[in-house]
Amino acid sequence: MTGTGGGRMGVSLVAGILVLALFYVAQSIFAPLIFSLMVIALVWPCQAILERRLPRLLALLVTLVVTMSVIIAIGSSVAWGFGKLGHWLFLNADRFQAIYVDWTDWLEEHGIAIAGPLADRFDVTWLVGFVQSMAGRVNSFAGFALLVFIFVMLGLLEVEDFNRRLRVPAAQPYGERILTANRIVGAKLRRFMVVRTFASILTGIVVWIFALVAGLELAGAWGAIAFALNYIPFLGPFVATALPTLFAIAQFDSWQMAAVVFLSLNVIQFIIGSYLEPRLTGASLAISPFAVIFAVFFWSFMWGISGAFIGVPILIAFIVYCAGVPSSRWIAVLLSGGSKLDPDS
Structure with missing residues (x-):
């Protein structure tokens, strides 16, 4: 029996692994396709x-x-923001280069050598390329958006018929289990996305x-x-905290002001993300922080920016099933955030 189980x-x-x-x-x-399934779960009640x-x-x-207007608005906001930053960085690259050289010299004078892979990779050219590549990746999602539009359109037309097929006797008991799981997943995803x-x-x-x-420049972009x-x-x-901090260093030419920007943005993120948001989502969406961060990094590795956006919804669906x-x-x-788990919540 042990050998069979193993x-x-x-x-x-x-x-x-193959999947x-x-x-x-x-x-x-x-x-x-997965992004479209998430969208369908979110908007189906409105469609009904x-x-x-x-x-x-x-x-x-x-x-x-x-639906597509909302998706395009979110993607466009990222593209616009990174586009503005890339343009500003290109015009002010000499300021970053001067600060980078001064800090490198100061660290080396105090016995902290950063020569090697870090010094070879992190320079102004790399930073400009990073910002421009982020804007370019978001701008290139036209094909992705087209496929999402097609999948969502066909999926919304198919939902009622698919649910009927799941209820036929030949599909039992798995059909009812899938229907129940889909209902719970949809409710959790809608609550998660609203919050x-x-x-x-x-x-x-x-x-x-x-x-x-x-007085930080490009306030709208941030x-x-x-x-x-x-x-x-x-x-x-x-990322939304680190980038303004780097730009504050170049704009104000002061590590003190950069520290103020960094601490203030972290306080904002902490109050909203770690205090307000968990109280709005409630215990039914409590998920292990380790599982959340693993899902974000894993699916961003698998599918890039789109994977990072849908990593947590995929995790929610996985836990429910x-x-x-x-x-x-x-x-x-x-994977849940507590010791008790109610599959019907």
Whole structure:
């Protein structure tokens, strides 16, 4: 029996690795597909309400227009923000270069040598290239958005028929389990995204106001970047805090002012992300912080920026499906934020 159980576990492990390898190789298809499934779970209630008042195709058109407008607005805010930063950095590259040389000399005078890989890689040219590449990657999501539009359109037309097929006797007992899991996943994702959107808007506004008060240039760009990147837990707020700090060093030519910017932005992120947001999401969305940060980094490695955005929704769905199966319920307990797990919440 032990050998049989170990063999099944080995087969499952190999199958899981092969599936992940397929996801990585075919990311141009699977990334927009998974993103589309998340969007469908979020907007389906709106589509169902509109269908009671409007013809089905008209309701679908309204839902698609609103949905794609939101997606494009978020992507465009990132592209606009990084585009402004890239332009500013290109015009002020000499200021960064002078500060970089002064700091390097000061550190070496005090016995701290940074020659080697860090000195070879981190220079102004690299920083300009990083900012421009971030803007370019977001600007190049036209093909991704087109696939998402197609998948969402077809998926919304298919939802009711798919649910009916899951309820037929031939699909039981798995059909009802999938329906229950889908209902829970949809509710959790909608709650997560509503709270995350509120927190992102609030973060963007507060960062924009702080940048104006502090006299930091490109205040609007910092607010837009903070708003969009706040959808990515841990990694997004880190980038939205580190970049203004680096630019504050060049603008004010003072490490004290850069420290004030860094500490202030961290306080903003902490109050909104670590205090306000958890109280709005509630215990039903409590997830292990380690699992969250692993999901963000893992799916960003797999699918880039789009993977970073949907890493946590994928984790939420994974936990719900594991909780619905007795043999894998222990996985859901380990990944959740508490010792108790209610699969129906």
